[in-house]
Amino acid sequence: MAEPRSTRQLEQDPALPPVAAPEPRRGWTPPKVLLWVAIALLGGVAWTMLAIVRGETVNAIWFVFAACCSYLIGYRFYSKVIERFITRPDDRRATPAESKADGKDYVPTDRRVLFGHHFAAIAGAGPLVGPVLAAQMGFLPGTIWIVVGVIFAGAVQDYVVLFFSMRRGGRSLGQMARDELGRIGGTAAILATLLIMIIIVAILALVVVNALGESPWGVFSVSMTIPIAIFMGLYLRFIRPGRITEVSVIGFVLLMAAIIAGGWVAETDWGAAMFTLDRTTIAWGIIVYGFVAAVLPVWLLLAPRDYLSTFMKIGVIVMLAGAIVVVRPEIEVPAFSEFAGGELGPVFSGSLFPFLFVTIACGALSGFHALIASGTTPKLVEKEKQTRFIGYGGMLMESFVAIMALVAAISLDRGIYFAMNSSAAATGGTVEGAVAFVSSLGLTGVEVSAELLQTTADNVGEESIVSRTGGAPTLALGLAHIMQQLIGGTAMMGFWYHFAIMFEALFILTAVDAGTRVARFMLQDSIGNVAPRFKDTGWRPGVWITTAIMVAGWGAILIMGVTDPLGGINTLFPLFGIANQLLAAIALAVCLAIAAKRGVRSWLWVVAVPLAFASVVTITASMFKIFSPVPAVGYWANHVAFRDALAAGETTFGTATSVEAMEAVVRNTLVQGTLSIVFVSLAIVVIVAALITTVRALRGRAAPEAEDAPQPSRRFAPAGLIATAEERVIQREWDARGPREPRGGH
């Protein structure tokens, strides 16, 4: 491919050592070949154990090997293909962090530190919840989608969005859509993003509500995170500004104390009376909290809780990975369960295709990441070539988190799994009901006794574990189950369970707060086009009004989910996945248009294939949700069924036991069905706009891409985690020059 004209200006300053390393000599030395053959063999053996051998049980360690070996191969080979043919980074070119350096927003940051930053920003509760629900279909479909999906779709999206945004000074996805696709495509992309944020925040909040309902221990310890975070905020502001590690350690110790204290408080009469709250009350609590947290200054609550959440995130993930490798639980879940072939599983409804692919969104392909990859991260990248390590590598890491969540969920007894994850409408919320329901599923070898359910609940310090839907309690139980084999035995299970609930709640509350803020900011910007006053983000009434609108949006969906007679999470979670994947399709569509404008031709499929897959999955899933005649699957089919029943004068129908409940179903399905139609229409507008732009670019008739003008770089840093021999030579030359240019991080 011809070198673009603009790069001719990138003459390097002859007084400086090289700013870009030469391509490593293409030496496939025997040890290197041997290493990659070994990785490929180990991965192959692991996949064979999972997919073909399938004895009575399979050891969890094979999941770790299959995933890690596949990631290594994907990173070493496939991401290199993307680098060579799609992104084509040029280290002679200054990144925005270098050319616009201001010491605040644009700061060249050490690649390893930025990797940590970026990972902490993309990984949240999503990859922990989706795989748990998807375990209903057996372990294999989920595992394949998480690993293959990330290599060919999720990590590609994150990497390419990060790179293109970096070439545009860190512009957001919405702005890139407007610049590259024109007004209609751009506006649809921004509107879709806004709506998708609302649904994602609502459903994450629903997960927390489900985890905390009727759990005095959980409510107490999670509520304590608020005073702890405020204390940390005050400490950082007035006592020791900037001592973030120090205050995080203090916060962590307080957090552990809150978990232990929660066990005592829940035992007392006053504690149980005060903190046993029903789910509707908790939902209102989160709505009020969400509004207050989003209008409070960042330093008081959001920033300190974010430090705590990052601290926990990295700690717990390392701990869980270690525990799985050491404990190596035996998995009894079949590769494909009895529900893989149908569409009426109790955990989520819908057939494997397309619903497995939307149930596991984060971990395989998450559109939300495109907002992060076009936010803070591109403004901090030190050298262009590092985007592969940060964007592609960061997403592989998140995928690994999803695999661990899956392993934790499938290491549980299947009877317990279905008792926990079937809606209260099915189990009646009682132990006896759950026992009867699980045996009515007719799964071979799957039975659960009332005793087992009660003992397990007692072990984790909960009143009951029946119908604790939403994924978080199941993951917490799985984590407790694995960790207690390592530390503490059953006596510690309550602690580990609530430790996991706490850590998921921390992520989600941070996401609720930050999501509300970002959505409010986008809304301010949009309203600002009509009423310019709203563009002033320092104008408090504007902040309050737009925050209230956003909170009302997700709050309404949250209340709807909590009070839904059909069970809430199993009807709403697909909407979450569809929304997230539609955002991914939008992001990939924008990237396709940009790649075509950059002159990519025969390798365009690298972006086009995941785009096509995401589009087919989400549009099909939306069509099922809109048009399926099966009431459990189609929102409108359900809507019509309940409306007709009401019209016929019936007072109970399906799982709804009163006229009010039936009216609630009619109302909820109307909202859900309408949202499905709006989402899919907006996404189709963006995809079509991007395809038109792409075709015009292929015919050489599109406007040129809106990349910033190149400026020569005057600094050097290695591209990957480990510096190559060539890079080390250059690095030594730079080090010999004395103090380096300022850099964030170390």
Add this chain to the structure above:
Amino acid sequence: MGRAGSAVVAALRRAVRGFGAVLGEGAYPAYVAHHRAAHPGVPPLDERTFWRERYRSQDLEPGGRCC
């Protein structure tokens, strides 16, 4: 102990510092270094004021956190 011990201590110290950097602790030193290079002669903000400004700008333009 001796040399191996001090190597372990050094590695631990690096790990703690790296962890702090991921949490964002390096922002102030990075700002001071940038300020010294870009605006020599002008004194940089003190640490307390720097963090106040930083959180204020996050209030005005929020950054995302993912699901």
